[in-house]
Amino acid sequence: MEAHAGERSGFADAAYAAMGAQVVATAPEVFGAAELVLKVKEPQPEEIALLRPGQILFTYLHLAADPAQAKGLLARGVSAVAYETIRDAGGRLPLLTPMSEVAGRMAAHVGAFYLQQPNGGRGMLLGGVPGVPPAHVVVLGAGAVGLNAIKVAAGMGARVTALARSLATLRYLDDIFGNRIETLWSNEAHVEEAIARADLVIGAVLVPGAATPKLVTRRMLSRMQPGSVIVDVSVDQGGCVETTRPTTHTDPVYFVDGVLHYAVANMPGALPRTSTIALTNATLPYALKLATEGLARALLADPGFLAGLNTHAGRLTCRPVAESLGLPWEEPRAALERAA
Structure with missing residues (x-):
């Protein structure tokens, strides 16, 4: 975890360390060590440069309004799962x-x-x-x-x-x-x-x-x-x-x-305190699935979770994003199975 990341929400580094987290000084250290990167907002250009093929990024992306970010994630070969396109069994958007x-x-x-x-x-x-x-x-x-x-x-x-x-x-x-x-x-x-x-x-x-x-x-x-x-x-x-x-x-x-x-x-x-707690209540079960089951197993077992995959191995995998940006895309299930 990056040092001081939780302070404005009222959560000190010591609280994370007490739960077993390794707190490091900089974002590049986090990106360099992590297989799964959790964020709240979309990655900034300097963060996209830190991503690597096969790494999982789990955050809000909003790619339809951000072609530069979409192209950056595709170029890095990252598996980007967007909070805002995941659906539950009733078709709702639980993380949005x-x-x-x-x-x-x-x-x-x-x-x-x-x-x-x-x-x-x-x-x-x-x-x-x-x-x-x-x-x-x-x-x-x-x-x-x-x-x-x-x-x-x-x-x-x-x-x-x-x-x-x-x-x-x-x-x-x-x-x-x-x-x-x-x-x-x-x-x-x-x-x-x-x-x-x-x-x-x-x-x-x-x-x-x-x-x-x-x-x-x-x-x-x-x-x-x-x-x-x-x-x-x-x-x-x-x-x-x-x-x-x-x-x-x-x-x-x-x-x-x-x-x-x-x-x-x-x-x-x-409103970082309210927002942090509200968002974590919704995202934590999905993050734990990614961490314990891996990307393919977690997503392929849940069609609603699979809908969250926006990029994978250099392919765009979300149809609404692709149509908004005028870019080619691949069905997420096919992309995961092809890259397996």
């Missing part, structure tokens, strides 16, 4: 869900903060006060991110409009929230109409493994009110707003046409 829950709940709080006038917003309280209407929050998408954003925004007293493509999802939202929120089937006309009335727009769109479609165009932005806020949680996969570009926690916002954009590509990183 914890961070989606954190980011979705955080999105409403971030939006409320930036709606304050000193922070660049319209100067609106999300829940309003007696005699003053609440802010209007529009949530695009109603998966794990969207659902959690809706929960918090509605809980803070905002007027919430949720848009989704699935009628079953809209019925579910209607069942659990009733008349506390408004639901709309997501199409271009409804999106444009909703954001024109919004004080805060939360982008929560996900196409697993693939680049996010642009639901909000630059033209639509001109209809939004000056000082309104966009929090595009979809930025990890390219963003669902045409004017989105990735930002950082140290420089999180920018304006386009008078609309404030927040597009931090690692929102849960602002």
